[in-house]
Amino acid sequence: xxxxxxxxxxxxxxxxxxxxxxxxxxxxxxxxxxxxxxxxxxxxxxxxxxxxxxxxxxxxxxxxxxxxxxxxxxxxxxxxxxxxxxxxxxxxxxxxxxxx
Numbered sequence: 001x002x003x004x005x006x007x008x009x010x011x012x013x014x015x016x017x018x019x020x021x022x023x024x025x026x027x028x029x030x031x032x033x034x035x036x037x038x039x040x041x042x043x044x045x046x047x048x049x050x051x052x053x054x055x056x057x058x059x060x061x062x063x064x065x066x067x068x069x070x071x072x073x074x075x076x077x078x079x080x081x082x083x084x085x086x087x088x089x090x091x092x093x094x095x096x097x098x099x100x
Contacts (some may be wrong), residue, residue, distance in 0.1 A: 002079055017067035019068065020073055021068045021069070021096065022068045022071040022072050022075075025071070025072035025075050025076055025081065026071075026072075026075050028079075028081055029075045029076055029079040030073050046058040046059070047078070054066075069096050069097075072096055073096070076092060
């Protein structure tokens with residue numbers, strides 16, 4: 001099964017725990033994305049009409065998907081990161097919920 005990625009541009013104010021979680025998963029899944037250009041300022045950039053059109057709650061990390069766990073699960077789906085058994089899947093879920 002292949003993973004079709006429509007997450008192409010990643011908007012973030014910089015690296016933090018949630019951003020790192022998404023970026024680590026993206027890198028391990030072998031998905032190519034680009035970081036949004038510009039000087040993103042949390043509290044300013046995420047309140048613009050353009051940003052709120054992409055993400056009505058104004059949170060980051062952001063792409064067409066928002067929330068780091070959702071991004072990580074979406075990117076991991078169809079890759080080997082989900083594993084081939086329930087215990088392997090739970091290991092990935094633990095990574096999302098606990099380790100980061």
